[in-house]
Amino acid sequence: MPETQHSPAIEVEGLVKEYEYHHKEPGLRGSLRSLLRRxxxxxxxxxxxxxxxxxxxxxxxxxxxxxxxxxxxKVLCALLYPTSGSVSVLGHVPSxxxxxxxxxxxxxxGQKNMLWWDIPAMETLLLHxxxxxxxxxxxxxxxxxxSEMLEVGHLLRVQVRKLSLGERMKMELLAALVHAPDVLFxxxxxxxxxxxxxxxxxxxxxxxxxxxxxxxxxxxxxxxDIEALCPRVMLIDMxxxxxxxxxxxxxxxxxxxxxxxxxxxxxxxxxxxxxxxxSLPVQPTDDPLKVSLxxxxxxxxxVASRLLRAGRIADLSxxxxxxxxxxxxxxxxxxxxxxVS
Numbered sequence: 275m276p277e278t279q280h281s282p283a284i285e286v287e288g289l290v291k292e293y294e295y296h297h298k299e300p301g302l303r304g305s306l307r308s309l310l311r312r313x314x315x316x317x318x319x320x321x322x323x324x325x326x327x328x329x330x331x332x333x334x335x336x337x338x339x340x341x342x343x344x345x346x347x348k349v350l351c352a353l354l355y356p357t358s359g360s361v362s363v364l365g366h367v368p369s370x371x372x373x374x375x376x377x378x379x380x381x382x383x384g385q386k387n388m389l390w391w392d393i394p395a396m397e398t399l400l401l402h403x404x405x406x407x408x409x410x411x412x413x414x415x416x417x418x419x420x421s422e423m424l425e426v427g428h429l430l431r432v433q434v435r436k437l438s439l440g441e442r443m444k445m446e447l448l449a450a451l452v453h454a455p456d457v458l459f460x461x462x463x464x465x466x467x468x469x470x471x472x473x474x475x476x477x478x479x480x481x482x483x484x485x486x487x488x489x490x491x492x493x494x495x496x497x498x499d500i501e502a503l504c505p506r507v508m509l510i511d512m513x514x515x516x517x518x519x520x521x522x523x524x525x526x527x528x529x530x531x532x533x534x535x536x537x538x539x540x541x542x543x544x545x546x547x548x549x550x551x552x553s554l555p556v557q558p559t560d561d562p563l564k565v566s567l568x569x570x571x572x573x574x575x576x577v578a579s580r581l582l583r584a585g586r587i588a589d590l591s592x593x594x595x596x597x598x599x600x601x602x603x604x605x606x607x608x609x610x611x612x613x614v615s
Contacts, residue, residue: 280329282326282327283329283330283363283456283489284325284326284327284350284364284457284491285327285360285361285362286324286359286361286362287324287359287360287361288322289320289322289323289346289359289361290320290321290358291318291320291513292318292357293316293317293319296312296313297313297315298312320345320356320513322514323513324515325518327491329487329489330483331489331490332479332483332492332503332505333492333504333507334499334503334506334507334508334521335492335493335507336493336500337509337510338511341510341512342514343510344461347459347461347491349368350363350491351379351381352375363375363457364378364379364456378455378456379455379456380455380457381459381460382446382450382463383462384463384466385465387442388449389442389446389449391434391435392435394430394432395429395430395445395449396430399448399449406452406453413452416452417430420447420451424448424474425444426441426444426448439467440468440470440471443464443467444475447463447478451482454486455488456489457491458488458489458490459490459491460490460492460493461493462494464494464496464499465496472498476502480503483503490503497596497597500521501597505520506518506519507521507524509524509601509604521597522594524604525594525597525600526594528603528604530570531569532568532571532574532594532595533569533591533593533594534566534591535591536565536581536584537561537564537589538564538565538584538585538586538588539587540563540586541563542584542585543585547565547584549580550565550580554568554569568595574592578592
């Protein structure tokens with residue numbers, strides 16, 4: 275049988291979002307001058323970007339502060355109108371704000387609260403039940419399943435202000451997902467959380483995508499979020515997308531080296547070690563029996579072989595450079611090309 279062709283869950287073509295603002299010099303003179311002749315300026319937050327996201331994909335949307343990430347998410351969620359270009363999410367035009375569209379999406383912003391602090395989260399969930407007209411049995415089943423996945427069932431009737439930051443973030447996710455949206459937009463969902471809470475939120479999102487096929491577009495400054503969840507990433511800077519593709523390909527293209535580390539069972543003669551290392555730069559390490567090298571990709575097998583012959587090996591590892599380092603290098607180069615120090 276021929277494969278069924280699916281329409282993209284999200285389709286963006288030539289999206290532009292421009293803001294108008296006024297410039298005023300400080301002080302009384304500046305205020306008087308602006309009364310007589312106001313200087314109007316324009317800033318293009320999103321500059322002619324295009325992309326598609328297929329149903330069930332989890333995509334990381336990365337960029338420095340002010341790059342256009344949150345603006346793009348707000349356009350997709352119908353919180354902002356586009357200046358020009360076309361946007362389609364699940365076959366809907368977001369700016370029309372159709373009820374059927376709003377019921378099919380959810381937005382979670384790590385720095386914004388959806389829950390009321392003075393009442394238990396369950397009260398907000400019951401309100402959402404009425405807003406989205408969720409049948410009673412379906413509502414109870416969904417709440418039970420999500421609260422079990424998030425490990426917060428015992429907290430549903432606790433006042434929100436008495437929850438920890440990690441517990442509140444889990445409740446925000448539960449509230450966003452109680453109507454079973456097909457597309458989930460996440461803007462810094464793990465910001466401010468401790469390491470354990472971050473890991474649990476990631477595992478929840480991974481399970482949600484696997485079990486329900488939820489399409490997820492995620493922005494995050496935590497590279498652990500991206501590595502754990504996003505096979506595909508889009509890099510945006512100055513409102514323009516500079517890369518759209520597999521995370522692994524970005525790492526390989528941007529970083530020409532791999533990290534090769536050898537831990538020896540006993541000290542290695544200096545001559546043998548120098549012969550194995552050659553002219554390669556050695557990474558600093560506190561372990562006198564450990565050697566770490568940044569090795570060109572086409573030399574990894576040869577260098578690993580030399581390290582193995584140099585002495586009795588206790589452990590040998592070959593790793594990609596940290597994704598955070600790769601992203602920092604990408605945007606560092608972009609800033610340098612623009613003359614930003």
